[in-house]
Amino acid sequence: MNSEASQIDRESKNEFNQEKTLQKEIENRVKAVLFPLLAKYGIDSEDLEAILKWKPIALILGNYSSGKSTLINELLGQEIQRTGQAPTDDSFTIITAPAPEESLGEIRGTTLVNNERLPFGSLKSYGEPLLAHFRLKYVNSPLLENLAIIDSPGMMDSVTEKGRGYDFLNVVGDLTKLADLVVLMFDPHKAGTIKETYSTIRNTLPGTSGEDRIAFVMSRIDDCDNLADLVRSYGTLCWNLSQMTGRKDIPRIFLTYSPMASRNTQALDVWVDERKELNQRILKTPELRIGHILHHVDKLANELKMVIEAMIQFCRGARRLLFRTVLITILLSIYAVFFLDLTMQNFTGFPKETFLSALVESTIAVHHLLIPALGLVSSVLLMTIVFTQLLLPYYSRRYQKNLDRLVDLSSPYREHIWSLARSRVFNLLGKITFRGIFGSHQKNLDMLERFMKQELQMYFEKIK
Ligand SMILES: Nc1nc2c(ncn2[C@@H]2O[C@H](COP(=O)(O)OP(=O)(O)OP(=O)(O)O)[C@@H](O)[C@H]2O)c(=O)[nH]1
Ligand SMILES: [Mg+2]
Numbered sequence: 497m498n499s500e501a502s503q504i505d506r507e508s509k510n511e512f513n514q515e516k517t518l519q520k521e522i523e524n525r526v527k528a529v530l531f532p533l534l535a536k537y538g539i540d541s542e543d544l545e546a547i548l549k550w551k552p553i554a555l556i557l558g559n560y561s562s563g564k565s566t567l568i569n570e571l572l573g574q575e576i577q578r579t580g581q582a583p584t585d586d587s588f589t590i591i592t593a594p595a596p597e598e599s600l601g602e603i604r605g606t607t608l609v610n611n612e613r614l615p616f617g618s619l620k621s622y623g624e625p626l627l628a629h630f631r632l633k634y635v636n637s638p639l640l641e642n643l644a645i646i647d648s649p650g651m652m653d654s655v656t657e658k659g660r661g662y663d664f665l666n667v668v669g670d671l672t673k674l675a676d677l678v679v680l681m682f683d684p685h686k687a688g689t690i691k692e693t694y695s696t697i698r699n700t701l702p703g704t705s706g707e708d709r710i711a712f713v714m715s716r717i718d719d720c721d722n723l724a725d726l727v728r729s730y731g732t733l734c735w736n737l738s739q740m741t742g743r744k745d746i747p748r749i750f751l752t753y754s755p756m757a758s759r760n761t762q763a764l765d766v767w768v769d770e771r772k773e774l775n776q777r778i779l780k781t782p783e784l785r786i787g788h789i790l791h792h793v794d795k796l797a798n799e800l801k802m803v804i805e806a807m808i809q810f811c812r813g814a815r816r817l818l819f820r821t822v823l824i825t826i827l828l829s830i831y832a833v834f835f836l837d838l839t840m841q842n843f844t845g846f847p848k849e850t851f852l853s854a855l856v857e858s859t860i861a862v863h864h865l866l867i868p869a870l871g872l873v874s875s876v877l878l879m880t881i882v883f884t885q886l887l888l889p890y891y892s893r894r895y896q897k898n899l900d901r902l903v904d905l906s907s908p909y910r911e912h913i914w915s916l917a918r919s920r921v922f923n924l925l926g927k928i929t930f931r932g933i934f935g936s937h938q939k940n941l942d943m944l945e946r947f948m949k950q951e952l953q954m955y956f957e958k959i960k
Contacts, residue, residue, distance in 0.1 A: 598634060680694065715754075750770050893925075
């Protein structure tokens with residue numbers, strides 16, 4: 497390990513305890529306030545739970561032979577990963593230091609996805625084709641006590657990708673959700689599914705935030721014959737990036753090469769700093785962790801907020817419908833109590849004396865009450881059945897077809913969040929009950945808004 501790396505190590509150890517305490521505090525509040533509400537509204541929190549489970553993660557992605565494994569070996573000062581000019585590695589390898597109770601060595605994919613204490617359970621669904629190419633290496637490195645680095649198979653063109661037996665991009669998406677930093681290494685001289693990979697990464701980021709979790713790297717710049725060649729390659733990469741991101745401003749791109757692997761370093765001395773900066777950026781991944789957690793919490797909280805808002809709107813309408821049904825029930829009951837026996841008398845001659853005439857003549861007896869009471873009970877029963885079995889299901893089906901009417905979609909951000917929340921509301925409406933329309937949605941919304949405005953905001957301020 498070089499001296500710079502050990503200094504970073506000392507610094508990060510000092511910050512480590514502070515951040516751990518803050519992370520624990522956030523975790524406790526999220527578990528106490530957000531998780532119960534998410535469960536109530538059928539929103540799963542598995543992704544967030546997985547992030548909270550383990551240590552900070554840096555995921556290294558890029559073209560084959562772009563120098564991913566070389567970078568990792570260089571960073572750790574050890575030959576941990578195999579390197580080579582052709583596509584050498586077709587595995588996802590997690591590299592980290594063991595905890596005191598764990599020992600050095602390799603752990604297979606099947607064991608990893610079944611370990612409850614690790615966050616990789618979601619990868620189980622890809623089955624053997626992935627699990628045979630998924631492993632963890634426990635290595636001896638103080639830099640990795642609070643950090644795990646994931647080396648990945650080199651990206652190839654989309655046709656070759658199909659031969660892997662599992663959906664590479666989906667796996668990348670799942671790992672990106674867990675990763676606090678994603679290093680995307682472009683090799684200007686090789687084709688690959690960079691564009692698709694970038695879209696996959698982008699889709700896992702919440703809204704417009706989270707870009708700081710991606711480090712763009714143009715690797716092997718020493719392969720360029722001269723400065724003009726380098727500038728041309730850089731220009732092409734910028735053009736491709738702007739096509740991918742849809743933005744005109746180009747993110748920072750680390751222009752690097754491996755001083756160890758290069759044969760031609762003389763003219764490139766000035767670029768060594770970029771490599772050091774990249775290495776530091778990776779080693780400082782733990783600093784991104786709380787931001788990553790908070791953005792995820794924020795996304796879930798906003799999704800939940802829209803679900804509750806939609807439910808409030810729906811229940812308000814359903815209660816108005818109930819109010820109208822109650823009015824009709826009252827009218828029907830008045831008719832049943834005072835005029836039902838009269839109608840029967842007109843048609844059948846029974847009863848001899850109606851409840852109303854007995855009331856007027858003050859000759860009322862128990863038998864006068866029989867038909868009105870029966871009519872009253874029947875009307876209430878009938879209208880209850882009509883409301884719960886016909887009107888409410890019809891009303892919720894109508895909204896299921898027109899869900900967008902339940903929320904305010906005045907901004908692209910709300911539209912984005914709504915695209916995530918929509919299906920939850922659809923499911924909730926499918927299960928709505930009579931009692932459900934009196935649910936404490938407003939109270940839940942107030943609690944959530946208090947959490948977002950006071951606590952979440954305060955945590956964001958703390959990491960600014
Ligand atoms: N000239 C030069 N060669 C490099 C550089 N980085 C890595 N190499 C060499 O390029 C080859 C590929 O490097 P790897 O680190 O294996 O690349 P990788 O991205 O891990 O490749 P896969 O695992 O196959 O996807 C090796 O022979 C390295 O020595 C660099 O910056 N410049
Ligand atoms: Mg490799």
